[in-house]
Amino acid sequence: MLSVMPKRPGEDLDLLFGALADPTRRGIIERLVVGEATVTELAAPFSISLPAISRHLKVLERASLITRSKRGRCRSARLSPTSLASAATWLSRYERLWAESFDRLDEHLAQLTSEQPTTLTETETQDRDRER
Amino acid sequence: MLSVMPKRPGEDLDLLFGALADPTRRGIIERLVVGEATVTELAAPFSISLPAISRHLKVLERASLITRSKRGRCRSARLSPTSLASAATWLSRYERLWAESFDRLDEHLAQLTSEQPTTLTETETQDRDRER
DNA sequence: TCTATAGTTAACCATTATGTTAAGTGTGAT
């Protein structure tokens, strides 16, 4: 069928970050940290219907954030943290950047205060670091 | 104005992950890593219209991922990495988890871990195609 | 077998997202 859909590069990140962009789904994830749970258990803290939860779970599954299994008539979900890891991996590519930014901000502030404290910050921050 | 909207807890994460969920916006971010750029410069690699880019930038700005400034008739954007950092912070709460998972699920992943851990593919998402 | 439980699927609706083109806003240059 369509299980062999050609995957655009980065599409997994779309699904991944898209799944994380919803508070209910993040709540579900946080609940799953303490252990696997059934759908009704997961639904309990929320004031939305069971079908809504069911679809949130499908979104999480499609993003490879959870795996699901059936035992009796209960379906339980558990975290599949490798996907979270790949989100972290993507972000870590910029880790250097925001770590740097604190240093550079310090530098910059130091320079500003030693020069002209009154100038508007917008324009001259660009003046001083040149574009490759 | 109504710019002082009360912020639901976690709403910033919604905006943040939501902003990262789009390939164009991630592309813009990656471009901005090498330095600030104007809107037309940012638009160049993409085949979508300038207004579309303009709105992507607004999304990134709302998520505090970029800041913008005007110089002359050009508006330039630059990364504001602290927001990326807070995404990483959220994820880091689960870091222990996915680090653990490699040990705990070792039996299941034994055959998969023979690959490079760098790409972390989501190979078995299609397993759910039974469910009928 | 019959019923209650657990969950999914279907159909629908409102809202948001993402793209388009056309028109508007500032600013630099002639």
Place this chain on the structure above:
DNA sequence: ATCACACTTAACATAATGGTTAACTATAGA
């Protein structure tokens, strides 16, 4: 003053999201 440039805003079309209720499937238990 006028034109060109670099955007932004407006208006619109379409698709995706996220919720609902109702109906369906499957299993446990009487």
